[in-house]
Amino acid sequence: MENQELLEMEKNACKVRLYTIEGVFNAKSGHPGGSLSAADIITYLYFREMKVDVANPKAADRDRFVLSKGHCCPALYGALALKGYFSGEEIKSLRHIGAMLQGHPDMKGTPGVDMSSGSLGQGVSAACGMALAAKYDGSDYRVYAMLGDGECEEGQVWEAAMFASHYKLDNLCVIVDFNGLQIDGHVNEVAGLEPLDKKFEGFGFEVLTIDGHNFDEIEAALNKAKTVKGKPTVIIAKTIKGKGVSFMENQVGWHGKAPNADEYKIAIDELTAQLRALEA
Numbered sequence: 001m002e003n004q005e006l007l008e009m010e011k012n013a014c015k016v017r018l019y020t021i022e023g024v025f026n027a028k029s030g031h032p033g034g035s036l037s038a039a040d041i042i043t044y045l046y047f048r049e050m051k052v053d054v055a056n057p058k059a060a061d062r063d064r065f066v067l068s069k070g071h072c073c074p075a076l077y078g079a080l081a082l083k084g085y086f087s088g089e090e091i092k093s094l095r096h097i098g099a100m101l102q103g104h105p106d107m108k109g110t111p112g113v114d115m116s117s118g119s120l121g122q123g124v125s126a127a128c129g130m131a132l133a134a135k136y137d138g139s140d141y142r143v144y145a146m147l148g149d150g151e152c153e154e155g156q157v158w159e160a161a162m163f164a165s166h167y168k169l170d171n172l173c174v175i176v177d178f179n180g181l182q183i184d185g186h187v188n189e190v191a192g193l194e195p196l197d198k199k200f201e202g203f204g205f206e207v208l209t210i211d212g213h214n215f216d217e218i219e220a221a222l223n224k225a226k227t228v229k230g231k232p233t234v235i236i237a238k239t240i241k242g243k244g245v246s247f248m249e250n251q252v253g254w255h256g257k258a259p260n261a262d263e264y265k266i267a268i269d270e271l272t273a274q275l276r277a278l279e280a
Contacts, residue, residue, distance in 0.1 A: 001219055005048075007278060009215050012082060013043040014275045017244045019078030019091045021271065025264040027095035030103065033254040034148060035075035037179040037212070037239040042067075044218045045144060046079045054084045057111045063141050064130050066115040068123020069148035069177065070104040071256070076113070077101050085112035121154025123147065124174060128163050131172040131232075142226070146175045150182025153191045158203065164232040165204030172232040173225045174205070177212065179241035181252045196236055205234045212237030245270055 001009070016039045024030035046052065050063040067076050074094065081088040086100065093099035100109055104118030114130075117123045127145035134141050147157065164172055176196070184190050193199070197207045206228045210217040218237070225233040241255070242248030245267045259267055 001216055006215055009043060009047060011275060011278045012047050012079075013040045014244070014271055014278060015082055016043050016075055016078035018268065018271045018275070019081060019088065020074040021245070021259065021264065021267045023074040023077060023091045023094035023101070024258045026092045027103075028258050029095055029256075030074055030258055031071040031256045032074065032245075032259070033181070033241040033248060033251070033256075034069060034072040034177065034179065036243045036245060036248065037241045038069075038072055038146060038177045039075045039078070039243065040213050040215065040239075041146065041175060041177065041218060041237055042075050042079045044215060044222070046083050048219070049222050050144065051141065052083075052112070054112075057085060061139060061141055064114040064127070064143045066117060066123045066127040066130070066143070066145040067105055068117055068127075068145055069120065069151050070116075070118030070123070072148070072177075073101075073103070073105050073118075076105060077110075080110070080112040083112070086110075120148070120151045121156040124157055124160035124164070127172060127174070128160050128167075128169060131164070131169040132167055134171055135167070135169070140171075142171050142173065143169075144173050144175065146177055148182065149176055149178040149180065149187050149193060149196075150190065152176060152193055152196065158199075161200065161203040161205065161232075168230050169232045170229050173222065174232065174234040176234060176236045177239055178236055179239045181241045181250070181255065183252075183255045185252055200234045200236075205232050207234055207236065209236045209238070212239035213243060244274065 020035045105113045107113045131143040208221045248254040
């Protein structure tokens with residue numbers, strides 16, 4: 001990626017993180033940790049990878065994204081607002097009664113959301129259906145689905161993996177946001193996933209492991225995925241929960257709570273300083 005392109009991507013990701021903090025603070029609830037860890041990948045998908053049309057969010061030939069870990073929708077909403085699907089002011093009404101932005105993605109009420117999600121383990125199944133439909137229709141759109149690492153403990157994930165492999169869904173790219181923490185603690189202590197790469201290989205996937213905060217690695221992996229034929233791809237993205245906010249990083253307690261006023265100010269100040277440094 002050219003230096004200027006990389007800089008723009010980093011600035012956008014920082015803005016997505018700012019939206020994330022703004023949203024959960026105003027909601028007084030939500031899930032900042034996993035939203036912040038996923039922000040770089042979601043930013044890359046919407047600002048470089050996926051073929052989407054803001055003016056026509058339901059275009060039949062668009063690429064699809066399923067946020068299976070739907071509780072981390074603040075990052076998705078931030079990317080959609082930044083892309084222009086709706087005003088950034090909507091972020092402040094996150095989780096409010098009657099607001100457009102619910103606590104989990106709603107495909108019927110939010111422009112740009114391709115699948116309602118949040119019941120963990122189910123998103124890859126929906127993505128498989130989309131990918132198989134593209135095969136039957138002779139369409140060339142691609143389908144991306146993001147899982148949390150803790151979510152991979154769900155049995156339906158592996159049923160969907162078998163399905164994807166059986167139907168040779170090479171237009172499907174699954175991304176695991178592997179930040180190592182889930183609501184109950186460290187993933188390796190709750191129900192160890194390792195070796196996750198070998199598990200996916202055993203289910204017939206092309207497996208790529210990357211630093212989920214390195215845009216060059218994100219780009220290389222997604223480009224590689226488009227060349228894989230006859231089987232689906234999974235990208236295991238090693239990330240930092242709470243990435244970008246010092247007191248949230250690698251802290252399981254920030255899985256699902258909102259910052260108070262003092263914490264909000266610290267987080268916003270830190271992210272604003274990061275953005276200003278990128279814009280200098």
